Amino acid sequence: MASDTTYYTVSGRPRPAPRKNKRYSGGSAVVYLCSVVLIALCMGPVLYIMVGGLKSNSEFTTAPAAFPSNPRWYQYGEVFQNPDFWRQFTNSTIIAVATTVGVVALGTMAGFAVARYPFKGAAGMYSLFAAGLMFPLTVAVTPLYLLVQFIGLLGDLPGVILPQIAFQLPMTIVILVPFLRAIPYELEEAAAIDGCGRLGFFFRMVVPLAVPGMITVGILAFVTSWNGYMLPLFILSSPDDYTLPLGVAAYATEHSVDTARVLAFTSISMLPSLIFFSIFERRIVGGLSGAVKG
């Protein structure tokens, strides 16, 4: 990396340096060392869970931190044969997909109205949704439980989906409004000249153009829903309706002496979110970057 520092030491007339991300100056060995330590700290417990699923229970007392002498892959296999796991996986998937679709659809529609219709109260509506960020689920969860019971959805998946959509809407709208506002007005005028109303403009132009923003928001909604614990805990009381996080907690309690199987179950349960995140990592970081810049 030493060669790159020469750009900086050029004196006299500034010459056009290649426009690359180069805010480093030596010390890269230190950087790599720190990265390795950081990764070890972050991944250590995750690996412990994964490796633990391959151990025998006695190895947890004899050598808790060591690799298993004889990896028991079949303990992973058992998880895949466990009908509870698949039921919980299905419940989590249904809830997460429905939440994501609902949030993205409702958020884009409302965001479009707030961003592009010059109606009185647009600013007020935006503030209302933005204020929702300060209404934590923790506060609302008890009355929410009663409300869901009142409308007869207690123990049903929609009883989790609808509140999740509601709690994700503020974030979605706050991220999407600047995005939708940035779509050039010339496009709207051109569409209007061609006889396209605002609604037609919305479906034919805005929706396709807003897809990147909708994907970012959708990923956030999906991961949040997939990992959600508190709301399903209150709403879903029957083990048949459990989502994966509830299932992991229940499995850990039921089989508390069988540490290896608990860890095998846990490892498999965290795979979906890890895979999902590695696929969409760029989108999330990119979306965050936009959000931070405001």
Added chain:
Amino acid sequence: MSASSDFATGTAASAAVAVADEGAKAGGGRGQTRPPSRTSRSRGRGIGWRGRFEVALLTGPALIIFISFVILPVVLAAWFGFYRWKGYGMPSDFIGLDNYRWILEDKKFLAALSHNGFVLGVSLATQGVVALGMALLLNRKIRFRSVIRVLIFAPYVISEAIVGTGWRLLMQPNGAFSNIMDALGLDGLAHTWWLGDKAIAPWTMMMIVTWKYVGFYIILFLAGMQGIPEELYEAAAIDGCSYWRMQLKITLPLLSPTIKIWGFLTIIGSMQFFDLVYIMWGPTAEHTGVSTVATYIRYEGSEANAYGYGSAAAVILFIITFTLAILYQKFIMNRGVENPVAPRRGR
């Protein structure tokens, strides 16, 4: 440090805060969250009945769901809080402010609240510095940058239920953590009652909280650093500025909006901290000094069938969180160094 909804809420809040920040700058420093001003072209043009109908069509479903499941529960909590109520039928046993008085006199509640304060204080004191240092290190063009990001973000992406289960096993007195400490010759750190000792458990919790959320803040800071124009570093380098001086004089000041967002997220997250404690400690949280207001609401409210009481506790938590958030927005968010490069209106 919060419920698992934090990932989204986090981004959301950051965006909202960023927008609020911009609005404040444009509007002469008043701290109101408002959308950026509309272009003049569409201003002053009526939208007519058809437009109004379309607005209703587009915003109706979102508004109905949002008001029913976010606003209404908070209003209901305020109402239930005045009753002694077991959750059957309509609340009828009106007891005024008694719930609130009992809660505020309850040592368990005050302990839980102080634990939230502990989480907030330690988080503010440590996580920002750690995350910022790591982000500075990683904000260079190094190999495997994308892989490194995924790996340090992993703890954040995995559900609290899963990492909580893993950490609970890891931190047993004769578990893997003690084993590693033994192997490293740190006998003093081995075979400790990490989760059960009242003097140690809160710090164990903070270690896990930091592990879980610091990756998110590193990414947040990295994202903020992407927004700092490259030209500034080039100019500083031409002037013979050292790397660390650049970080001190360019990166830190220009990152202050992101740092403020970090503070905001930490406040909100620390106040509603629930999942990890509930999964790792359960009912024992109270005796090990790690209970939070949210676990108090769960155990003293819904699990005790005392819905009025639980609602009143939730209202108290809401008032505290909201007040902190508003004060933070008013006194911290709207001050500080502005980005000198960003285009400014009226100049």
